[in-house]
Amino acid sequence: MFDNLSDRLDSVFKKLKGHGTLTENNIEDGLKQVRLALLEADVNYKVAKNVISDIKARALGQEVMQSLTPGQQVIKIVNEEFTKMMGSTHQELSFAATGATSIMLVGLQGSGKTTTAGKLAHFLRKIGRKPYLVPVDVYRPAAIDQLTKLGKQMDVPVFASTTDMKPLKICQDAKLAARDLGCDTLLIDTAGRLHLDDTLMAELEDIKKGINPAETLLVADAMTGQDAVNIAGEFDKRLDISGFVLTKMDGDARGGAALSIKAVTGKPLKFIGVGEKNTALEPFHPDRMSSRILG
Numbered sequence: 001m002f003d004n005l006s007d008r009l010d011s012v013f014k015k016l017k018g019h020g021t022l023t024e025n026n027i028e029d030g031l032k033q034v035r036l037a038l039l040e041a042d043v044n045y046k047v048a049k050n051v052i053s054d055i056k057a058r059a060l061g062q063e064v065m066q067s068l069t070p071g072q073q074v075i076k077i078v079n080e081e082f083t084k085m086m087g088s089t090h091q092e093l094s095f096a097a098t099g100a101t102s103i104m105l106v107g108l109q110g111s112g113k114t115t116t117a118g119k120l121a122h123f124l125r126k127i128g129r130k131p132y133l134v135p136v137d138v139y140r141p142a143a144i145d146q147l148t149k150l151g152k153q154m155d156v157p158v159f160a161s162t163t164d165m166k167p168l169k170i171c172q173d174a175k176l177a178a179r180d181l182g183c184d185t186l187l188i189d190t191a192g193r194l195h196l197d198d199t200l201m202a203e204l205e206d207i208k209k210g211i212n213p214a215e216t217l218l219v220a221d222a223m224t225g226q227d228a229v230n231i232a233g234e235f236d237k238r239l240d241i242s243g244f245v246l247t248k249m250d251g252d253a254r255g256g257a258a259l260s261i262k263a264v265t266g267k268p269l270k271f272i273g274v275g276e277k278n279t280a281l282e283p284f285h286p287d288r289m290s291s292r293i294l295g
């Protein structure tokens with residue numbers, strides 16, 4: 001992802017070393033490199049345009065400092081603007097002030113929802129909470145089995161959903177069962193479809209209204225690039241998403257989804273999935289991501 005953007009910028013600006021100010025002419029080459037890198041990474045076109053113009057506005061007219069090369073100076077600005085574009089600071093999970101917290105996971109089939117439920121259970125346990133896994137995909141017994149197995153492996157309790165139950169009823173019963181078991185955080189793994197569809201959205205709206213979750217997290221596959229961002233927007237319109245999880249960031253995803261999702265939807269990316277194991281989930285930090293991109 002973003003091969004050598006720092007190197008590219010450094011060499012573009014090398015000739016300015018020592019003196020002078022950054023002018024329209026001499027930053028144009030550098031901005032071209034940033035623009036290229038953003039488009040190569042499959043960043044949303046409008047987002048790329050906005051961030052370039054912000055970088056330009058800040059870089060223009062700057063004195064070239066003695067202590068930094070002009071390249072480093074621009075890299076610092078790029079770094080800060082990328083961080084801002086991704087939401088500036090890490091957004092933590094919200095929990096209910098009283099009673100059990102429900103975290104609803106939504107997303108297309110295959111996006112990594114069930115795997116993420118397991119990863120979040122691991123994460124929650126590490127921060128001292130007691131997770132309870134709730135499979136709600138009553139249309140696919142295999143999905144219920146998958147989460148039940150995952151829970152067993154991790155020694156995290158799983159609600160015994162059956163395919164003849166209504167999704168909302170499962171969530172309501174699960175809340176009571178969680179209380180009996182002393183669990184404080186329900187991870188609700190909702191049904192996914194291969195494509196966006198109205199029936200599914202209506203069911204998810206119904207569950208959301210019925211259980212009033214502290215978090216409604218959309219899980220999307222980073223490998224699908226701008227499609228992930230578009231899907232995020234569609235889910236957000238219907239369900240008022242509280243944040244995103246981008247999975248498969250360990251693959252050869254070009255990074256565009258992570259870079260654009262906040263700027264396009266206004267909602268934060270909270271976690272990234274970086275592998276198939278339960279431990280392969282990282283809280284998303286815009287500043288760290290930006291530094292990683294710049295190398």
Ligand code: GDP
Pocket residue numbers: 107108109110111112113114115116192247248249250251272273274275276280
């Ligand atoms: P669901 O249909 O949305 O519940 O998707 P699953 O949780 O079953 O995941 C679909 C596939 O993606 C599985 O093979 C997972 O192991 C894989 N997967 C999920 N998250 C990640 C990730 O962060 N990295 C990688 N490499 N694979 C992942």
